[in-house]
Amino acid sequence: MHSSSLFSVLALAATALSAPNSHVQKRAQTVYLAGDSTMARAGGVTTGWGVYLPYSLTLPVINRAIGGRSSRSFTVEGRFNEIIAAVQPNDIVIIEFGHNDGGSLSRGDNGRSVCPGTGAETCRSTYNGQQVTVHTYSWYLTEAGKALIAKGAKVIMSSQTPNNPWESGRFLYGDGGRFVGYARDVAKALGPNAMFVDHGGYTASIFQSMGKAATDRLFPQDHTHTSPAGADVVSKAFVKGLQCAGGGFLEGFVKNSTESIPGTCL
Template structure:
């Protein structure tokens, strides 16, 4: 009996482990051209590995151990390889790129192609395979060198200040400086049957095609008095800046997808990446929004927001149309304004002035983003103020207390799918036509979920489809809606309602005329809070959904249909 119990437990844990999707780790080992860089002092330098995570889905975790100045020899001698290989698990990848510093003459770093350099590469490959990992070999990126190098200059990675040396005349031909060190990774890859990415060719083709002038935009060519970390300026033909790292990582990830098919399905391309750790194009979301071309109609601008709390009062103006904001898990837009808080002139900011995020642009799309107002229960405090037309949110969260989500635009159509919205009083409010599909609506206190102010003559206001109405512990009296304006409309369709929903269901906000002009209705409500018999007399129980298809509600004059084609037309991040 005891042995049978042990077997059952082993089977249970085995199955549990099997069902858990493990994130794949890509370990990176190499030199400064691959390494993560400090972002202090306004440093603009980046290794291509620093920005690589922005080109993969969250199924891939990039763990970059590349280090400035290291060769394959010094990386081993300093114990860095031992630290990496101890963490590698079955199915993980190890990206290996050395050469720049193996070329150096000093004994601490120097190796020879064909012998010691190849031997170190073999060690990385064989020990990775022994752990069940998958090695990938890369050769070195090019130095930007449009002058035929003298022998003594072949391996020169010196950074110099502008004007320190006589300016040499550059031609249009890019000259190699790595020699046989480029052949070793290719040779070892062929010998051991390992994937090989020819980064030297990728970067050579890019740099030479840009020419001697434009290619400076890829490297750390910094004008004096433009960067705090290099006040006197810098002319560096080896190390990449933010633009160069992102450009080269984008080309490299496509080559990786080709040479390593197992990683291809995880590759993503975004127009911009915003990241607090320096792994993107920008540090703040406002910066990236400002960079979006005004009224870009030919294509959508796709933006990845990497994990982090972005405390900024974000404004997406009407000119920034066709923007897709895609968040990684833990991407939060946060601020702490509230209506009675004073502005710089000592005036109250008002409800409209309290928002953490303002969305005026049409055809805006957000996914996996949290919009929050952290000011707490201090009265009106908006998390998201949405004015644009044809606006769509998928798997987003809206966090606050009173007036969390302001659907502001009178002619705005908004679609929320699989979102979470929380608050206390009127925490979904405004003029817009808005559809909430499969959303969780959570009440943090007694109050009112919605306060629509639908204009007279508008065919629809708020529609909740298959939503789940939940509440915090101790909350026991919540109304489905009350009319902010006399022609308010709100309809709940097949929603599961917790016991916190008041038996009356609806509230007239002490406006008797609103009972005649507002339209409050339900269709097949379920759960402890569903109570057809006790609802207020001016509410309705629908017997059919004629004219209540989501497509019909949102179609307008342009037949907008976010349910049918929202994802494929709005989310275009894989190219």
Template sequence: MKFTVPSLVALALGAIQVTAAPASDNDNVNLVTRAPTVYFCGDSTMAAKGANDGATDGWGSYIGDLLTVSAVNKAIGGRSARSYWNEGRFQAVADLVKSGDIVVIEFGHNDGGSPTSNDNGRSDCPGSGTETCISDKTGETVYTFVFYVIQAAKLMTAKGATVILSSQTPNNQWETGVWSGAPSRFVGYQLTAKNALADSKVTFVDHHEAVSRMYRKLGNSAVNALYPNDHTHTSPAGAKYAAQAFVQAVYQNMNGTTSLSSYVKTPITTVY
């Protein structure tokens, strides 16, 4: 069943309000005594078994080994911010979340293309705000990457969670033998969503930049060896590197302090 996107009346980025039930005294006790669970929402670059080709894995498979709290990997291959929303997957995670939990949201690899030209069900409407498109396949109203991420973050914070908006991992930046490190537009869109929310419970981690620094350090041959089949999905070794880069960015407050900073196992492995 498709999860319905809010109506056009609520298109303004700040218009959708999700109200959480008031906390009880027992909830307040739990906030003190219960360790948070960290949920990870993303695509195949994060998902267990990666591209399901027997040779790749996602960094969400390794992140739990680097944290002092429980990590739940909810990433699904082939998903974009739009399709993860439409399929009700953000809502399913929100249904699990308790006050004090942490949710990491990272998309971008499958969000390109155009919903108005042979729509694949994943492409977001181009733009960084309230732009909309009409799918040429389904006739649905399609929103921007920023819009879907904002709504997802609001679902989680309404449950008392904190949210980390993480930029997508890069493709193989040494694929041609010459360094090419320019980020996709979705890296900037993730920061745009964080800034538009203007909520202290929502922070940003530039995972793309952390992995890029690591790739520059590793060099051409080492990085190419991490991509067995294509320029997007890494080997298990590459996925572990990506998890370590994420943790280093969090621990060293690359983009400021996040709610995950206190739950990193130390000493960390420095990869960039």
């Protein structure tokens, strides 16, 4: 079954499943995380920021992020569908992709690269010897977001974390790349049950205030993946962005005050 069909089936089933009752109302909301290695738990010298987010929230957090995934592969592998099936009304799903979504389909399909565009554009590609239809980053996130909202969940679209902005010897961070804008636009299009956090911008702001030497120490392996200490900083940057936006769907559930987190509101 194609991913679009799976989303449609789950969305249609949502009418019966999303009706509130006393049991659901008494249940603690749950936060789900969907993302790549920068969010996922890892071993060795690096790990993702999702490991540290539970320390800032009073709600349970279930980290479904997994290394090497993009909006496309997370969809095709059925990982969004697993979250859609699990969520209940008022749960919150934080979605963050971008590191693995780029690349060119014409130079060989790695199963992660998305079709260029911002809407319903499609590309035909060959992956693992089979002809496949590839959608855009915005399409994958929009379909997931609509299905989650149909189940009664709230969605936070989070921009991808930056690579080490001090890597060149001086601080360099622009708008974070095209996927930042795409995530922002998807959240806006989904309506009042979705919001956007510029996680990349807030992380870069904290790295800038830390300086080159301190930031470099947080990237022990490459320019993308952080040490546990770095993951803690990146997690705090997400909370900073959340709090600077008034808390959003997590208002009242955040332990850290804005003032206790480095950086400024953007």
